[in-house]
Every structure is written in C-alpha cells, then in structure tokens.
Amino acid sequence: MSTRQTQRIDARPPSSGLVIETRGVTKRFGSHVAVDDVDLHVAEGARYGFLGPNGSGKTTMVRMLLGLVYATRGEITVLGATVPHRVADVLPEIGAMVEGPAAYPHLSGRTNLALLDASGPRRGRDGQRRRGRVEEVLERVGLAAVDRRPVRTYSLGMRQRLGLAGALLNRPRLLVLDEPTNGLDPHGIREVRDLLIELNAAGTTVFLSSHLLAEIEALCTTVGVVDRGRLVLEDALDAVRGPTGRLVVRTPDPDGAARLLGRAVAERHDHTLVVDAAPGGPSALARHLVEHGVPLDGLAEQRRSLEDVVVALTGPGSDTARDRRDRA
Numbered sequence: 001m002s003t004r005q006t007q008r009i010d011a012r013p014p015s016s017g018l019v020i021e022t023r024g025v026t027k028r029f030g031s032h033v034a035v036d037d038v039d040l041h042v043a044e045g046a047r048y049g050f051l052g053p054n055g056s057g058k059t060t061m062v063r064m065l066l067g068l069v070y071a072t073r074g075e076i077t078v079l080g081a082t083v084p085h086r087v088a089d090v091l092p093e094i095g096a097m098v099e100g101p102a103a104y105p106h107l108s109g110r111t112n113l114a115l116l117d118a119s120g121p122r123r124g125r126d127g128q129r130r131r132g133r134v135e136e137v138l139e140r141v142g143l144a145a146v147d148r149r150p151v152r153t154y155s156l157g158m159r160q161r162l163g164l165a166g167a168l169l170n171r172p173r174l175l176v177l178d179e180p181t182n183g184l185d186p187h188g189i190r191e192v193r194d195l196l197i198e199l200n201a202a203g204t205t206v207f208l209s210s211h212l213l214a215e216i217e218a219l220c221t222t223v224g225v226v227d228r229g230r231l232v233l234e235d236a237l238d239a240v241r242g243p244t245g246r247l248v249v250r251t252p253d254p255d256g257a258a259r260l261l262g263r264a265v266a267e268r269h270d271h272t273l274v275v276d277a278a279p280g281g282p283s284a285l286a287r288h289l290v291e292h293g294v295p296l297d298g299l300a301e302q303r304r305s306l307e308d309v310v311v312a313l314t315g316p317g318s319d320t321a322r323d324r325r326d327r328a
C-alpha cells in the first residue's frame, strides 16, 4: 500500500459522520461578500442539495470545498482533511464537476477520459484497465455509443455527461457537482438523477448545487438553502416538508363534502378540498364523510412544499424575489 493511500485512510475519520463540514466560512471579493459565515454539515451517505438563486454564492462555496479558491475566513473539512492544506490527500476520493465540464475540444470524449484517468491516482501503464474504466463510465452516463468525433462538436448535454463521466472515473466516495443537469433535456435530467441515486445507494455521498428547486426536491435527502451568501436553512428534506396540519380530501362529491365540513374547508379546487385537521385525524375525518354519504377517492396529510419554505425564508428583497420581479 502506498504512503498516499495510507494517508488517505488516516484522513478518513469523519467520526462525526460528516464528510463535509464548514465552520463560519466567508468569502469576500473586494467589498463583496459572496459567502457569508456558512456552516455546512453533509452527512456520509446523504444526497445533499445546495440550493440558491443565481449569484447566491453556490459556485464559490463549491470551489472552496475543493480548495480551488481560498476562504477569507472559516474552516473547511472534507473527508476528514482540512481544506485547502490537506485537500490533496483526499482529492482521489472526490469526483467533481465545477462550472461546467472541462475537456480538450479537439479530442474525442474517450481520449479526454483516458487522459484524465492517466493523470489520476491510478496513473501508470495499465492501459487495458484504463480502457475498461473509461468504457464503464461512458456507459454509466449514456455516452457508450459516442464515436470518435471531437468534443467541440458535442451538444451541451453531451459535454455535461462527459464531465460527469470524468467525475466518476475514480469511483469516488464523495461527488461534488455544480449544477450537474445544466443544459440537459428532461430525459437527460432524469437519467442523471437516476444515476446519482444509484451511485448514492452504492455508498457515494452526493453534494450538488442547483438553482432548480424541483431538481433538489426530486433528488435530495438533505437541503441547504443559500440566500445572498448566507445559509438560511439546512435540514432533512422530509423534515422541511413536514405536515401543515391540514388534510387533502379528494371526492367525487365536493359540494356534499363542503356542506358537511363547513368552515373547516380552507381551500377548494375541483374535486379536492383542503381541510383543517380535526381531532381524530385522517381516519376520523374519513369515517365522518363516509357515514354522511360522501364518497372518498383519497385522503392524505397535506405537507409543505420546499417552495413554500424557501419563499418564506428568503422573503421579499432577496435575489429570488428580485429575479421574480425582473421576470414579471
């Protein structure tokens, strides 16, 4: 075993169970504070979504995690190594894609990956195995059928997949991805999501930034929301989307249900009613409706959407609100 590998194992102890931890991380560009006193906690095995509008500091944070830019203040630990000083020890265990995929435009995707692999921790003369690794990651990202044409002729979606393939070459323990579905069509977005879920199920922790709420909601187990450089929320997605205290009733007889439930009905849309929860919960309400001849198609607890929570937290005057006003 090489010294390098031993060091990596020594650097492994996130006994806290955290693979990324930051304390008071701040980044200033001149007088502009891009990241402001951020404490991140990314647990081993999580799919962590770092959500924020454009310009909120996501890329800057991701770059700091990888030691590509230095924090003005604060501490960063990734896979047990302090960043930037010891980041080189753990980089072989991290697959990263930041600010779009980088590749030599005049070379094919395969050649680009082979070069990347040759410069990685398993550099050396195992050409056969390298070819195997390259084919495997091309297959995983749906580029197996790609021919010899140069990367400059690739669509943005293909480049994005190639970038992901590069991030997977080392079979990383941690994936750090900045806006990984940028430029992909809905089909491609779903494929990347499925791939990340599959890798995560096999043990890889996934940290990704996105300005797309729906993407984070569909993929992540934990969410960190950043607004103008500040982390305004960090929690398990299930906890964020907790119950609202109301029940959603679907019935073919909404008039009958509305008459019966009176002022408990908070909202009504076609055959769906949102009802203030009464003592006894969903089962008591179901019984009450059915006993009074109102048939039910469905009854469920209403849960907050991530969007509701984010809008409430970021509030008017934030970049999110400004973006909305600009678009209006």
Ligand SMILES: Nc1ncnc2c1ncn2[C@@H]1O[C@H](COP(=O)(O)OP(=O)(O)OP(=O)(O)O)[C@@H](O)[C@H]1O
Residues within 6 Å of the ligand: 029, 032, 033, 034, 052, 053, 054, 055, 056, 057, 058, 059, 060, 061, 211
């Ligand atoms: N090298 C730099 N010099 C000066 N300002 C910078 C630099 N890099 C980023 N910034 C500024 O820091 C703020 C945060 O930028 P950052 O790219 O981290 O945001 P982001 O959330 O990733 O945005 P996007 O989704 O648009 O990529 C922005 O106001 C940006 O203009």
